Amino acid sequence: MLNTDAATLSPIALFLQADLVVKTVMLGLLAASVWTWAVILGFFFRLGSTRRKIATFERDFWKAEDIDAFHRLHNESDLPIARVFTAGVAEWRRSTVGGQVDRGGTRERLATAMGAAVANEIDQLSDRLNILATVGSVAPFVGLFGTVWGIMRSFTGIAQAQNTSLAVVAPGIAEALFATAIGLFAAIPAVIAYNRFSHGINRIEARLNRFADGFHATLSRQLESEVRR
Amino acid sequence: MTRSEQYGLGAAVLGHVALFALLSLAWSSAPTPPPTNKPIEVSLVDDVALDQHAPAAPEPPAQSAAPDPGPPEDAPPPEAEEVAPEPAPPKPAPIVPPKPAPPKPAPKPAPKPAPKPDAVPPPKPAPKPKPAPKKPAAEKSEEADKPAAKPAPAKAAPAKAAPAKSAASAKPAATAKANGTNPKATKAKPTGSLLDDDFRKGLTQSPSKAKASEAAPGATMDAKAAADIGSAIRRQVQPCADRQVNPGPGASRIVVTIRLSLNRDGSLAGRPTVADDHGGVDDENRRYVDTVDRNAIATFSGCAPLRGLPPELYDVPRGWKTFILRYKLPG
Numbered sequence: 001m002l003n004t005d006a007a008t009l010s011p012i013a014l015f016l017q018a019d020l021v022v023k024t025v026m027l028g029l030l031a032a033s034v035w036t037w038a039v040i041l042g043f044f045f046r047l048g049s050t051r052r053k054i055a056t057f058e059r060d061f062w063k064a065e066d067i068d069a070f071h072r073l074h075n076e077s078d079l080p081i082a083r084v085f086t087a088g089v090a091e092w093r094r095s096t097v098g099g100q101v102d103r104g105g106t107r108e109r110l111a112t113a114m115g116a117a118v119a120n121e122i123d124q125l126s127d128r129l130n131i132l133a134t135v136g137s138v139a140p141f142v143g144l145f146g147t148v149w150g151i152m153r154s155f156t157g158i159a160q161a162q163n164t165s166l167a168v169v170a171p172g173i174a175e176a177l178f179a180t181a182i183g184l185f186a187a188i189p190a191v192i193a194y195n196r197f198s199h200g201i202n203r204i205e206a207r208l209n210r211f212a213d214g215f216h217a218t219l220s221r222q223l224e225s226e227v228r229r
Numbered sequence: 230m231t232r233s234e235q236y237g238l239g240a241a242v243l244g245h246v247a248l249f250a251l252l253s254l255a256w257s258s259a260p261t262p263p264p265t266n267k268p269i270e271v272s273l274v275d276d277v278a279l280d281q282h283a284p285a286a287p288e289p290p291a292q293s294a295a296p297d298p299g300p301p302e303d304a305p306p307p308e309a310e311e312v313a314p315e316p317a318p319p320k321p322a323p324i325v326p327p328k329p330a331p332p333k334p335a336p337k338p339a340p341k342p343a344p345k346p347d348a349v350p351p352p353k354p355a356p357k358p359k360p361a362p363k364k365p366a367a368e369k370s371e372e373a374d375k376p377a378a379k380p381a382p383a384k385a386a387p388a389k390a391a392p393a394k395s396a397a398s399a400k401p402a403a404t405a406k407a408n409g410t411n412p413k414a415t416k417a418k419p420t421g422s423l424l425d426d427d428f429r430k431g432l433t434q435s436p437s438k439a440k441a442s443e444a445a446p447g448a449t450m451d452a453k454a455a456a457d458i459g460s461a462i463r464r465q466v467q468p469c470a471d472r473q474v475n476p477g478p479g480a481s482r483i484v485v486t487i488r489l490s491l492n493r494d495g496s497l498a499g500r501p502t503v504a505d506d507h508g509g510v511d512d513e514n515r516r517y518v519d520t521v522d523r524n525a526i527a528t529f530s531g532c533a534p535l536r537g538l539p540p541e542l543y544d545v546p547r548g549w550k551t552f553i554l555r556y557k558l559p560g
Contacts, residue, residue: 010253034241041237128234165527167472 014178017171019153025146025179029139033186036135039128040193047200050125054081054204058211061085067218080121084208087117088215096226107220114212122205129197136191143183150176450547454539458549461537462489469531473524473558480517481558484508485525489552493543495535501526508555525556 015026057079064070071089074082091113095106154172161168475481486504491497503522510518542548 011249012253030245034238034245037241037244038234038238041240042231042234043237045236046231046233162523165472165524166474 011178014175018175018178019150022146022150022153022176022179025142025149026182029143029146029179029182029186032135032139032142033182033189036132036186036190036193039131040189040197043128043193043197043200047125047197047204050080051200051204053079054207057081057085058207061211061215080118080125080204081208081211083121084114084117084212085215088114088212088219092219092222096223101223101226103223106223107216110216110219111212114216115209118205118208118212121208122201125204126198126201129194129201132190132194132197136187136194139183139187139190140180141183143180143187146179146183147176150179449545450542454542455547458538458542458552459554462535462552462554465535465537466528466532470528470559472531473528475558476517476520476524477514479511479514480521482509482511483514483518483521483557485521485556487525487529487554487556489529489549489554491535491538491543491549491552493540495538497530497533501529509557521556521558524558528556529554 015023018026057074057077058081061070067089071086075086077083088110091110092106095101095109151173154169154176157172158168485507488502488504489497490499490501503525507518507521538549543550
């Protein structure tokens with residue numbers, strides 16, 4: 001049922017008529033597009049749920065009376081904000097386990113530990129973002145390479161056929177341009193998603209940092225009161 | 230790979246497959262509209278067709294009717310010759326009077342002007358009775374031979390010797406004519422038997438038509454047949470002609486005379502050749518001549534196996550074994 005005529009825009013027909021190099025480029029770009037969309041969809045679901053859970057966690061945290069009880073509740077959670085919280089609590093416990101407490105050193109270690117936890121979580125969150133960046137910037141060039149190759153082949157076809165008629169070159173140019181089309185097809189969503197998700201991750205990072213600062217302030221206050229006691 | 234990424238990968242693969250299948254099917258069901266090109270002009274060269282205007286095709290029935298009575302006549306003549314001596318008297322009768330009267334007695338007895346008036350009236354009655362009784366007599370003794378016929382007038386001559394020498398001179402002439410007209414008699418007989426000829430024409434018309442169609446005497450390249458073949462070729466090369474690209478301004482004024490060498494199955498026996506003289510070439514489009522030549526050759530070789538050309542006109546003089554056309558770019 002598929003139309004494999006030369007005078008068609010059917011992607012499968014265009015692919016089947018193409019040169020081996022152009023076919024390779026097309027397949028690579030198609031794989032890139034699939035992978036890009038997998039990353040995009042994964043990011044979309046993960047960032048949305050992460051943002052919602054972070055908001056809920058933060059609201060619950062500030063309402064919580066007992067930090068230790070709250071920590072027991074969220075000890076096993078893999079939320080970024082919960083990991084930052086856990087890192088802060090762990091550093092706090094390690095620093096206050098002995099009788100002698102260095103307040104300045106403890107504040108500094110708390111800040112470092114929670115900053116490291118935030119950076120670690122953001123690294124994990126933005127792990128796949130580089131794929132979007134790479135595809136968005138390179139896919140047009142790869143498609144252009146396929147197009148240039150296909151057009152070169154079409155022109156050698158002109159030379160062989162001894163015929164300047166457009167009918168000789170038109171199918172080759174169409175299938176060559178299809179490579180660029182696939183490249184743009186993969187690159188445009190990748191670029192849009194990269195910008196959108198880097199913005200979302202920046203917001204999450206800012207939120208984690210604000211939480212870490214707030215938690216650090218809380219622990220710092222606690223440190224002063226406990227040492228005074 | 231986290232779980233959300235696995236879900237994303239599955240959804241992405243499904244989405245791509247669905248998208249490409251949709252594009253393939255949608256575009257194949259609704260093909261791109263064909264470009265509306267101006268039709269190419271492929272016109273016949275005049276010298277193919279104009280020369281034989283003789284409408285040979287309608288003639289054959291008439292021609293076949295005419296030769297046909299001939300062969301049937303050839304068969305009967307021996308019988309007619311045998312029978313001829315019996316009705317011979319009437320035949321010499323009509324033959325003799327006209328011939329001696331205007332030309333032959335005139336030159337022969339030319340030295341004798343006087344006997345003419347005498348000779349003209351008497352021969353008519355004289356030969357009539359004389360051969361009549363003598364030939365039956367001769368038939369009784371011998372068969373009706375020509376030598377036999379000769380002595381018969383010879384006998385009559387001495388009997389008539391009394392009337393006049395001119396009469397005797399007229400009689401040998403008459404006998405000589407009678408002998409000489411024997412070959413003529415075969416020709417003269419059909420004229421005598423006109424009724425039979427007409428009758429046979431009517432009878433033999435249907436067989437004569439069958440013969441005409443078998444021999445295909447009407448399969449000559451006349452103007453109409455050439456035009457039909459030209460339009461059939463034009464119709465078949467039109468798709469290839471539409472693909473040719475106009476190389477530049479003025480190129481559509483160039484008229485190329487192209488000669489096709491065809492096989493009997495309609496395929497090209499060789500690469501089409503282009504005549505050197507082009508029409509419509511001026512300074513503006515002179516540089517496109519070669520390109521238009523190539524377009525013409527590509528047009529006719531691209532749609533090469535030409536179908537539906539009349540096979541009986543392939544090998545006749547000016548048939549489509551080699552066919553000359555004029556080619557012109559559209560526009």
